Amino acid sequence: MIAKEVLASVEVIPDPYIKSATYAKIGERLAKARDNLYKTAFLRAIETAKEIEDPVTMFRALLSVGYSMGRAGLKSAKRIYQGVLEDSRMLPKAQRDLIMQSAAGYMLALGEVNEAITYALEIENPKARNEMLLEILRVNTRMIGKEHLKVAYRLRKSKLIVDYIDSEPYRSKAMLELIKAYLFLDSYENAISLLREIQVKDWAKQAFKEVAFYLKEKDVLGHYIDALETVANDLIGKFGRDFTVELAFVFALSGEGVPALDLIRRLENSDSIIVEMALELLERDHDVLPSFISAMREEEVALVGKVVMNKILENPKKGSWAIVKAIGNGTSSEEVWAKIARYHVLKGELEGAMRIGSLIQNERLRSIIMADVAHHLVKRGEVERAIDAALEVRNPRFSSILVSEILIKALEQELPGRVKSWNGSRH
Numbered sequence: 170m171i172a173k174e175v176l177a178s179v180e181v182i183p184d185p186y187i188k189s190a191t192y193a194k195i196g197e198r199l200a201k202a203r204d205n206l207y208k209t210a211f212l213r214a215i216e217t218a219k220e221i222e223d224p225v226t227m228f229r230a231l232l233s234v235g236y237s238m239g240r241a242g243l244k245s246a247k248r249i250y251q252g253v254l255e256d257s258r259m260l261p262k263a264q265r266d267l268i269m270q271s272a273a274g275y276m277l278a279l280g281e282v283n284e285a286i287t288y289a290l291e292i293e294n295p296k297a298r299n300e301m302l303l304e305i306l307r308v309n310t311r312m313i314g315k316e317h318l319k320v321a322y323r324l325r326k327s328k329l330i331v332d333y334i335d336s337e338p339y340r341s342k343a344m345l346e347l348i349k350a351y352l353f354l355d356s357y358e359n360a361i362s363l364l365r366e367i368q369v370k371d372w373a374k375q376a377f378k379e380v381a382f383y384l385k386e387k388d389v390l391g392h393y394i395d396a397l398e399t400v401a402n403d404l405i406g407k408f409g410r411d412f413t414v415e416l417a418f419v420f421a422l423s424g425e426g427v428p429a430l431d432l433i434r435r436l437e438n439s440d441s442i443i444v445e446m447a448l449e450l451l452e453r454d455h456d457v458l459p460s461f462i463s464a465m466r467e468e469e470v471a472l473v474g475k476v477v478m479n480k481i482l483e484n485p486k487k488g489s490w491a492i493v494k495a496i497g498n499g500t501s502s503e504e505v506w507a508k509i510a511r512y513h514v515l516k517g518e519l520e521g522a523m524r525i526g527s528l529i530q531n532e533r534l535r536s537i538i539m540a541d542v543a544h545h546l547v548k549r550g551e552v553e554r555a556i557d558a559a560l561e562v563r564n565p566r567f568s569s570i571l572v573s574e575i576l577i578k579a580l581e582q583e584l585p586g587r588v589k590s591w592n593g594s595r596h
Contacts, residue, residue, distance in 0.1 A: 426464030470499030
C-alpha cells in the first residue's frame with residue numbers, strides 16, 4: 170500500500186520537471202524490487218514530461234526518465250532516447266547540442282558506449298563534440314583496463330572514436346587513450362608505435378612518459394628500450410631539439426641512464442644539462458639517480474659528483490649509500506672522494522672515512538678528512554683513536570696542531586665535571 174500512497178503523493182509536487190524525475194526514480198526502485206507498480210510510475214513520468222511547455226526542459230525530463238528506465242534494466246529506455254534524438258531537431262543548434270550532450274552523458278553512465286557515440290556525433294559544435302567523444306573514449310579505455318571479456322570489441326570502439334575526433338589537441342589526447350588501451354592489452358609494440366601519431370608536443374611528452382613508466386612497472390622496459398629510443402628520435406625530429414632534454418629526463422626517471430645520456434650528449438651544453446638533471450633526480454626520485462650516474466663517463470661523474478655531494482652534505486636525508494657508491498665507483502677525483510668521506514662522517518661511519526683518507530694523496534684534502542674524523546672521535550670520547558687519526562696527516566705541522574687541539578678539547582671535556590666539586594682555595 171505504501172507504494173501506491175507514495176505515487177499518489179507525487180502529484181503535490183508543483184515543478185513538472187522534478188515531478189517527472191521523481192516518478193522515474195520511484196519507477197526505478199519499484200522495478201528493482203519487482204513491484205509491478207513500476208509501469209504506472211514510468212508511464213506517469215513520461216506523461217508529466219510531455220506536458221512541459223518549454224521544449225528544452227521537456228527533452229531534459231525525458232532523458233532523465235530514460236536514464237532511470239535504463240538503470241531499471243528496461244530496453245524501452247533506448248526508444249525514449251531515439252524519440253528525443255528525432256524530435257529535438259526542431260531546436261536551435263546550441264540548445265540541441267546541450268540536449269545531445271546530456272543524452273550522450275546518460276548513455277555513457279549506463280555503459281552504453283555505442284549509443285553514447287551516436288548522440289555525441291549529433292553535437293554540431295566541434296569543440297563540444299570532440300570533448301564528449303574524448304570522455305567516451307576515456308571511459309571505454311578504463312573498461313578495457315578492468316574487463317577481460319569484450320576487449321577486442323572495446324578496442325574497435327576506441328579506434329572508431331579516434332577516427333571521429335578531427336581537431337587538436339583532442340586528437341592527440343585521444344591517441345593517448347588508445348595507447349593506454351594497447352598497454353592494458355600487453356600490446357606494447359603497438360602502443361610504442363602510436364606515439365609517433367601524436368601531433369601536440371605536451372601530449373607527446375605525456376604519452377611517452379606513461380608508456381615508459383608502464384613498461385617499467387611491468388618490468389619489461391629493457392626489452393623495448395631500443396624501440397623507445399627510435400621513437401624518441403622521431404619525436405625530436407618532429408618537435409625540435411628542445412624536446413631532447415624532456416625525453417631524456419623521462420628515460421632517466423625510468424631508471425634508463427644510458428639512453429638518457431645518449432640524447433643529452435648531442436647538445437652543446439651537455440655537461441650543464443647532465444648536472445641539472447642529476448640535481449632534479451635527487452629532488453624528484455633519488456632512487457633512480459644511481460643508474461643515471463653509473464651510465465656516465467668518468468669526467469661526467471666527477472662534475473656531477475661534486476655538485477650532488479654538496480647538496481647531500483647540506484641535507485644528508487636527500488642522499489643514500491647507493492648514490493654515494495655510484496659516484497665513488499665512477500670517479501677517481503680526490504675532491505669528490507673527500508666529500509664522500511665527509512658523508513661517511515655525518516653517517517657515523519668513521520672507519521670508512523679513515524679508509525678513504527688513507528688513500529687520498531692530496532695533502533690538504535687528506536688533512537681535512539682526518540681532522541674531521543679526529544674531531545668526531547673526540548666527541549665520542551675516543552681520544553687515543555682521535556690522535557691516531559691526526560697522526561695520519563702527512564704534514565707534520567698540521568698534524569702537530571691537530572693533536573694539540575685534540576688534547577686541549579679532551580681536557581676541556583673532562584674538566585667541567587671536576588670544577589663543580591672544587592670551589593677554589595680558602596686561603
